[in-house]
Every structure is written in structure tokens, then in C-alpha cells.
Amino acid sequence: xxxxxxxxxxxxxxxxxxxxxxxxxxxxxxxxxxxxxxxxxxxxxxxxxxxxxxxxxxxxxxxxxxxxxxxxxxxxxxxxxxxxxxxxxxxxxxxxxxxxxxxxxxxxxxxxxxxxxxxxxxxxxxxxxxxxxxxxxxxxxxxxxxxxxxxxxxxxxxxxxxxxxxxxxxxxxxxxxxxxxxxxxxxxxxxxxxxxxxxxxxxxxxxxxxxxxxxxxxxxxxxxxxxxxxxxxxxxxxxxxxxxxxxxxxxxxxxxxxxxxxxxxxxx
Amino acid sequence: xxxxxxxxxxxxxxxxxxxxxxxxxxxxxxxxxxxxxxxxxxxxxxxxxxxxxxxxxxxxxxxxxxxxxxxxxxxxxxxxxxxxxxxxxxxxxxxxxxxxxxxxxxxxxxxxxxxxxxxxxxxxxxxxxxxxxxxxxxxxxxxxxxxxxxxxxxxxxxxxxxxxxxxxxxxxxxxxxxxxxxxxxxxxxxxxxxxxxxxxxxxxxxxxxxxxxxxxxxxxxxxxxxxxxxxxxxxxxxxxxxxxxxxxxxxxxxxxxxxxxxxxxxxxxxxxxxxxxxxxxxxxxxxxxxxxxxxxxxxxxxxxxxxxxxxxxxxxxxxxxxxxxxxxxxxxxxxxxxxxxxxxxxxxxxxxxxxxxxxxxxxxxxxxxxxxxxxxxxxxxxxxxxxxxxxxxxxxxxxxxxxxxxxxxxxxxxxxxxxxxxxxxxxxxxxxxxxxxxxxxxxxxxxxxxxxxxxxxxxxxxxxxxxxxxxxxxxxxxxxxxxxxxxxxxxxxxxxxxxxxxxxxxxxxxxxxxxxxxxxxxxxxxxxxxxxxxxxxxxxxxx
Numbered sequence: 170x171x172x173x174x175x176x177x178x179x180x181x182x183x184x185x186x187x188x189x190x191x192x193x194x195x196x197x198x199x200x201x202x203x204x205x206x207x208x209x210x211x212x213x214x215x216x217x218x219x220x221x222x223x224x225x226x227x228x229x230x231x232x233x234x235x236x237x238x239x240x241x242x243x244x245x246x247x248x249x250x251x252x253x254x255x256x257x258x259x260x261x262x263x264x265x266x267x268x269x270x271x272x273x274x275x276x277x278x279x280x281x282x283x284x285x286x287x288x289x290x291x292x293x294x295x296x297x298x299x300x301x302x303x304x305x306x307x308x309x310x311x312x313x314x315x316x317x318x319x320x321x322x323x324x325x326x327x328x329x330x331x332x333x334x335x336x337x338x339x340x341x342x343x344x345x346x347x348x349x350x351x352x353x354x355x356x357x358x359x360x361x362x363x364x365x366x367x368x369x370x371x372x373x374x375x376x377x378x379x380x381x382x383x384x385x386x387x388x389x390x391x392x393x394x395x396x397x398x399x400x401x402x403x404x405x406x407x408x409x410x411x412x413x414x415x416x417x418x419x420x421x422x423x424x425x426x427x428x429x430x431x432x433x434x435x436x437x
Numbered sequence: 438x439x440x441x442x443x444x445x446x447x448x449x450x451x452x453x454x455x456x457x458x459x460x461x462x463x464x465x466x467x468x469x470x471x472x473x474x475x476x477x478x479x480x481x482x483x484x485x486x487x488x489x490x491x492x493x494x495x496x497x498x499x500x501x502x503x504x505x506x507x508x509x510x511x512x513x514x515x516x517x518x519x520x521x522x523x524x525x526x527x528x529x530x531x532x533x534x535x536x537x538x539x540x541x542x543x544x545x546x547x548x549x550x551x552x553x554x555x556x557x558x559x560x561x562x563x564x565x566x567x568x569x570x571x572x573x574x575x576x577x578x579x580x581x582x583x584x585x586x587x588x589x590x591x592x593x594x595x596x597x598x599x600x601x602x603x604x605x606x607x608x609x610x611x612x613x614x615x616x617x618x619x620x621x622x623x624x625x626x627x628x629x630x631x632x633x634x635x636x637x638x639x640x641x642x643x644x645x646x647x648x649x650x651x652x653x654x655x656x657x658x659x660x661x662x663x664x665x666x667x668x669x670x671x672x673x674x675x676x677x678x679x680x681x682x683x684x685x686x687x688x689x690x691x692x693x694x695x696x697x698x699x700x701x702x703x704x705x706x707x708x709x710x711x712x713x714x715x716x717x718x719x720x721x722x723x724x725x726x727x728x729x730x731x732x733x734x735x736x737x738x739x740x741x742x743x744x745x746x747x748x749x750x751x752x753x754x755x756x757x758x759x760x761x762x763x764x765x766x767x768x769x770x771x772x773x774x775x776x777x778x779x780x781x782x783x784x785x786x787x788x789x790x791x792x793x794x795x796x797x798x799x800x801x802x803x804x805x806x807x808x809x810x811x812x813x814x815x816x817x818x819x820x821x822x823x824x825x826x827x828x829x830x831x832x833x834x835x836x837x838x839x840x841x842x843x844x845x846x847x848x849x850x851x852x853x854x855x856x857x858x859x860x861x862x863x864x865x866x867x868x869x870x871x872x873x874x875x876x877x878x879x880x881x882x883x884x885x886x887x888x889x890x891x892x893x894x895x896x897x898x899x900x901x902x903x904x905x906x907x908x909x910x911x912x913x914x915x916x917x918x919x920x921x922x923x924x925x926x927x928x929x930x931x932x933x934x935x936x937x938x939x940x941x942x943x944x945x946x947x948x949x950x951x952x953x954x955x956x957x958x959x960x961x962x963x964x965x966x967x968x969x970x971x972x973x974x975x976x977x978x979x980x
Contacts, residue, residue, distance in 0.1 A: 202828050207747045222747060222821055287843055295809040295840045295857065388824045388839045 177425035184422060188235035195228035200389030210411070217411050220399060224389070230415055233391035237373050238422070240307040241393075245368035247311030249318060249361050256319030257357060260326025261349050271323060277316040286384055299390035306385055310372045318364040325360050329353050366430065370423045373397075393419055464652040466951070466972065467674045468964075469659035473627060478612045479602035480553050480560040489678075492961055493632055493654060495602025496616020498527055498546065499595060503957045503965035506765055506869060508595060512541070512603060512616060512639075522590030522913045525598075529581040534637040536620040539608040543583040547575035548606035550585050562600050565873065566591055592910050592918075593870035618649040618968045630656040640968055649968040669695065669946055675972070676954070676963045677946040681818070682752040685944040695946045697956040697963075701754045701763045702943035703866040706822065707935040708810060708859055710735075712888040714895065716855035721804050726858070730789045732933040734782035736775045738833050739826050743777075744939055748821045752944055756937035758926040759877070763940070763958040764869050767919065769926040775933075779833050786833070798834035807836040808858040811850065814841035822938060823861050851886060860886070861938075867960055871909070871922045878906045878925065887934045898932050949973075 187194055196214065197203070207223035209215055217226035259270035289309065297305070329335055330353065338352050377394030379385045386392040396415035474486040479495045482488050498513035510516075513527040533541040553563040554573040566573075569589025576584040591597065608614035613621060618640070619632035632654040640648040657674070659665050666684060668674045670692055680688065680696075688696045710726035711718060718726075725731045741755035754762065755774035762768050783793070790801035798806040810826070812819040823839040830837045842850070850857040866873075876882045880891040880899045894900035902925050909921035929935065943958040950973040956962045964970065 291846050
């Protein structure tokens with residue numbers, strides 16, 4: 170198991186380095202169209218071939234990984250923080266406030282997000298750079314994805330509040346804020362970690378789906394979501410297994426995250 | 438012993454079943470519809486699936502031959518349009534019966550025309566006939582002759598009857614009693630439709646055998662194109678009426694004998710700039726978009742050949758004008774596609790005061806030239822075209838932001854709020870007559886996309902287009918009409934309110950077992966001559 174962790178961590182470091190050094194490693198710009206070799210097979214110039222517009226798949230994978238591995242965890246962090254604040258506070262305070270906050274959370278969960286996102290897109294300006302569109306997309310995902318996690322955290326905080334060690338701390342004269350900061354939040358960490366890691370692949374896939382609504386990362390900037398969308402046109406008739414490279418990398422990276430993290434992080 | 442008997446009974450049953458199924462399927466043409474038909478009423482057809490049913494079951498007075506693009510007699514043996522273009526007289530075929538046995542007469546034509554023009558029915562087919570206020574008068578002259586008079590001249594009147602399937606005035610089966618080659622025998626909602634040969638269909642082949650040769654047509658509802666292709670290659674279906682470039686190439690690799698490219702179609706892909714005077718765009722952008730030099734420069738910076746080669750894999754043609762070269766008569770063959778010439782484009786922009794600074798184009802007021810183009814999300818061909826145009830325009834220092842929107846949002850922007858800068862969309866065209874595009878070219882029209890609903894034409898060239906389009910609509914002299922339409926094409930080529938990008942090819946797939954199929958560019962590409970099609974087994978039988 171130790172070896173598995175070392176391999177997983179090494180792989181993640183390698184991927185992170187490749188993303189950071191994409192400007193030096195990538196054989197071409199992510200947006201440049203080599204129109205004479207569109208849909209090309211892997212070659213020495215294009216290690217993973219070219220996409221349907223002749224763009225180098227390997228370069229797009231590197232830059233796409235950079236965008237997704239930076240912005241998806243940022244969105245996951247935002248949603249986990251919101252979940253911790255809203256769910257943790259509600260569970261700790263309990264009573265009417267908890268019921269009120271949870272009712273609001275349920276309402277939030279029941280909203281028709283698809284239509285709401287379409288409305289949000291209609292309100293956004295059209296002339297935004299691809300990078301801004303990427304930031305807007307993941308910020309939206311982060312600020313909307315907290316509700317389910319908040320419910321879990323609220324339940325956990327409620328349990329912790331009634332636990333013996335919190336009673337003992339309270340009996341020892343610890344007040345509300347200190348109790349929350351020193352005793353409750355540290356014990357919520359495993360749940361928060363789990364929510365954080367679970368959110369990352371969910372947000373990456375959500376970004377791919379949002380592309381269908383015109384809300385995703387715009388062309389020519391690549392993202393894992395956008396690269397996965399290319400598999401839409403994959404069919405039993407085309408024999409281009411290298412098209413699966415982004416999907417394979419996505420699966421391996423998520424698996425490596427899970428292997429690399431200490432087991433206790435997922436004990437919740 | 439008992440087990441052996443059971444096994445042989447089972448085996449014989451399976452052999453019999455397989456043989457029966459083969460015999461059945463060999464007399465049955467199979468293909469897929471992408472959705473269920475919304476209606477069986479031929480006058481209310483507005484979707485592709487219903488259109489297919491109408492074509493296969495409906496009997497029409499005249500039929501446009503999709504290959505020669507000429508009108509041919511069907512239920513009408515002769516017809517004559519009056520000099521003023523308001524009246525058409527049909528002489529009808531004798532001894533024709535509906536599928537339920539009801540006799541066909543001029544009364545049925547009168548009934549159909551009255552239904553068609555009934556404002557309460559809101560028939561999309563009827564809209565093409567509405568040229569002026571007033572009632573349509575049908576005069577039954579005898580059992581086999583009818584005169585139809587419209588309140589105002591209708592351009593291309595006889596051709597419009599290609600879309601009008603005649604309904605029975607007396608049959609208790611109403612619209613299910615048909616005069617076409619097939620009748621609807623079974624409709625399994627969401628699964629399939631079975632059409633059986635119309636026993637009373639009037640056509641016979643040269644040897645006097647009743648047509649159509651194929652006994653039944655099974656239409657499976659199938660949305661997934663991958664599955665449709667797999668079924669074709671496995672021999673479970675006989676044709677795919679419309680293929681896109683990607684699937685066409687895949688089929689060529691798998692089964693080259695099945696793939697057919699009938700050449701350029703009537704459909705076009707184009708982009709345009711928002712020129713609405715009261716749109717919420719800044720004034721300097723309005724000035725760019727209303728400049729002919731700017732539009733011409735953008736057009737000349739787009740490499741159409743690359744769009745054809747990369748996006749459509751060679752199965753398209755650089756577009757020239759609003760009439761496709763597939764429209765043999767009306768296309769202005771003197772016009773050529775705008776060449777890809779970024780140098781000429783920059784020169785044209787310089788005339789308008791644009792300057793290149795550090796690789797970025799700036800206008801006279803110092804604004805960097807940047808605009809967005811919207812297109813509908815999910816259409817990968819348009820998304821790819823927009824991305825290629827993005828790179829082409831970067832070559833002359835223009836930053837283009839590609840925005841994909843869901844269709845309702847897009848329509849809201851281009852028809853109501855006018856909050857957009859440029860739009861890339863396509864036009865699916867079924868009608869050969871340019872008069873069908875009056876609602877696009879008149880400056881007062883709703884579909885005059887770049888600047889709709891104008892009270893008076895905003896530019897002199899739009900006023901000229903208005904004049905020419907009205908002139909062609911008010912004469913029945915085909916040569917005069919052709920001159921006017923040619924001139925409109927020239928003005929549009931010069932002014933480029935629509936920057937025409939490509940005309941897609943009409944591609945289809947036909948199994949090797951289906952004979953007499955001659956796929957064409959006009960819809961329905963493969964089964965337009967349905968009563969002439971034969972399956973392999975019938976060919977063998979007739980020999």
C-alpha cells in the first residue's frame with residue numbers, strides 16, 4: 170500500500186509539473202490549427218494525434234489539465250468552505266436556526282438548476298475572454314455546489330455537538346466560538362476532505378455538460394470537460410483509441426488522488 | 438427420445454420462423470425516422486417525420502421530379518395557370534380510388550383546397566399560397582376538372598401543389614384514406630410505423646404490374662445515429678436518407694458501396710452582423726457592422742476552402758449567394774465565392790481608417806477590433822466553423838469570441854433583444870422558388886435577420902432589393918423573374934449582409950439490396966422515387 174501511495178504521489182507530481190511547464194513541454198499552441206493534418210493519428214510531431222480541427226491533442230491535454238486541475242479544486246474548495254460555514258454553523262447552533270437553514274438548503278437543492286443556469290448565461294456578457302469564461306464557469310459551480318455537502322456536514326456537526334467530549338469541553342467553560350473552532354471543526358475535517366475530493370471530478374464533468382448550454386470554457390481554451398466532450402463523436406465506427414487519452418488521464422488522476430490521501434481522510 | 442423429438446420440433450419451428458421472417462423482410466423496405474410524426478393530417482405537416490409520411494402516403498396533383506427539377510403529372514393529367522397568376526385549372530385522372538375504395542373526384546380537390554386555405558386550420562402548407570386578402574374560390578367544372586382561383590397572383594403556383602396531398606371529402610377514414618403509394622397500417626407509438634402498399638394506387642409499371650413494387654415500408658423510430666449506422670451495415674435497414682460528413686466518411690471506410698454523395702444541397706451556412714439601429718451595441722461597433730468594407734474584409738479573411746475541407750471533410754462547397762448551385766435554374770452562375778485574401782481585406786479596412794498596431798487591429802477611434810459570434814450550442818459543425826473563423830480573423834488582428842447558446846436564448850437575442858454582435862446559423866431550404874425567401878429579403882420582413890422589421894429601407898441597396906423582389910413576385914414571366922433574382926444575388930454578393938460560408942452536400946446511405954435508388958440533392962434524397970424502388974428479391978423474381 171505504501172508503494173501504491175508513492176507511485177500515486179509521483180504520478181500526481183509528474184502531472185502537476187507537466188501542467189505547470191506546459192509552455193515548455195507542449196509541442197504547439199493549444200489553439201493552433203494544423204489544417205492539413207486534421208483528425209490525424211499519433212505521430213512524432215503530434216504524440217496523441219490531432220483533433221478534428223488539426224489541433225495538437227497532447228498540447229491541448231496539457232493545457233486542459235492545467236485549467237481543470239487548478240480551477241476544479243478551487244471550485245471544490247469554495248463549495249466545501251460554503252458547506253462548512255452553512256452546514257457546520259446550522260448543526261452547531263441547532264434549534265430553529267438549523268431548521269431554517271436546512272429548509273433553505275432543501276429549497277436550494279430543489280431548484281431547477283438547468284433553467285437557472287440558462288438564465289445566468291443569458292445575463293452574462295458575450296464578449297468575455299476564454300480564460301474569464303473558465304473562471305466564471307468554475308466559480309458558478311463552486312458557489313452552487315455546496316447544498317448537498319452542507320446537509321452532510323450539518324448532520325455530522327449535530328452529532329458532534331451532542332458527543333461526550335464536547336459536553337466535557339462545555340462543562341470546562343469553553344464558549345460557543347472556541348467550542349466550534351477547537352472541537353467541532355477539527356472533527357469535521359474528514360467529512361470536509363471527502364466532500365472536497367468528491368466534488369472535483371463532479372465539477373469537471375459538470376463543466377463538460379455546461380458546455381452544451383454554452384456555459385463552459387469557450388474555444389479555443391481547452392479543459393478536461395471540453396476534451397471529454399470530444400468523445401461525443403466517438404462511435405463504434407471510428408478506430409481512434411487515442412481519443413480516450415483525456416478520459417484515461419482523468420480516471421488515473423482521480424484514482425491517484427484517492428490512493429495518495431491518507432485513509433483516515435475518507436473514514437467519514 | 439422425448440427430448441430428441443422436442444429438439445427437432447423446436448429446430449423446425451426456428452427454421453420456419455427464420456424463413457418466414459426473411460420472406461417478410463425481403464418484401465419490406467426499412468429505414469429510420471429520428472422522431473415520431475406529429476400528425477397524419479397532410480395539411481398540418483411541420484416536422485420531418487410527418488413530411489416523410491406525407492410523401493409516402495399522400496397523392497398529389499403534380500409532383501416535382503427531384504432529379505430533373507421539373508413538374509410531372511400525377512393525379513392531374515394536365516394543368517394550366519392563368520396569365521394573371523391567380524387561377525389554376527386541373528384536369529384530373531379518371532378511375533382513381535382512395536386506399537379505402539372511395540372514388541376520387543374534383544370534389545376532393547375542392548375540399549382539400551378549402552381546408553388548406555381555412556385560416557382556422559393554420560396549415561403551414563397553406564401559408565405558401567397566401568398572397569393576398571380574400572377567399573379562395575374552387576369551381577368544380579365536372580367530375581374530373583376543377584378551377585381554383587386565388588385572391589391575388591401566387592408566384593410558382595403549380596409547383597406549390599407538390600406539397601398538397603389530396604384528402605377525401607367523403608371517406609369515413611378522413612386523412613387516413615390516401616391516394617399515394619402507401620397507407621398507414623400500424624402505428625406503434627415510439628417504436629415503429631408500418632406502411633402497407635395502397636391496394637388502389639393508380640400507377641402501374643411498363644408490364645402492367647401494380648406499383649409500388651415494395652409491399653411495405655417499416656419506419657423505426659431511432660434517434661441514435663450510431664445505432665442507425667450499425668443497423669444499416671448489419672442489413673437491418675435499407676437506407677439512411679440524410680448523413681452528415683462524419684458519418685458519411687465512416688460509412689465509406691466500412692461499406693463504400695452504400696455511401697452516396699449527391700453533391701451540393703440547397704442548405705446554406707452563413708454568418709451576419711447585427712445592423713439594428715436601436716440595438717444595445719456601442720456606436721463604434723454599429724459603425725463597423727454597417728460598413729460594407731468591414732463586412733467584405735471579414736468575408737475575404739475567411740478561408741472557405743478550409744471550412745469545406747476540415748469541417749465538412751470535402752462534402753460541401755464554398756457558398757456564393759443565397760441561392761445554392763443545386764438550384765439549377767435560379768442560381769446566378771456568374772458569381773464566384775469570395776476568395777480568401779487577408780491582404781485585400783486589410784487594404785479594405787485601411788480605407789475605413791482601421792490600423793494594425795502590434796498585431797491588433799484598431800479602428801479610427803483607437804478601439805481594438807473584437808466582437809463575439811453566437812451560434813447554437815450542440816451543433817458541432819457550426820462550433821467548428823466558428824473556431825476556424827476565429828483563427829482566420831486572428832490573422833488580420835481581430836479577436837473573435839465564440840459563444841455557444843441554447844437555441845431559445847439565441848433566438849431571443851437575434852429576434853427580440855438584438856443583444857448580439859454577429860451570429861452564425863444555417864438555412865434549411867426545401868423550396869426551389871426564390872419567392873419562398875421573400876420573408877428574408879424584404880427590409881420590412883421579420884426574418885430580414887441583420888436588421889428586421891424596417892419601416893423604410895435603411896440603405897439604398899436594401900431599397901433596391903425590395904424593389905427587385907417585389908418585381909419578381911408580381912410577374913409570371915420567368916425570364917423577367919430570373920433577371921430580378923440574379924440582380925438581387927449580385928447585390929447580396931457585393932454588400933454581404935449575410936456572409937455565406939458553405940453549402941453542404943446531400944449525403945445518404947443506400948444498401949446494395951435496394952435497386953433503382955438515385956439519391957439526389959433535394960428532399961427526400963433517397964426515396965423520392967419510392968414507387969420505382971425495388972428490393973433485391975423482387976429484382977430476382979421479375980427476371
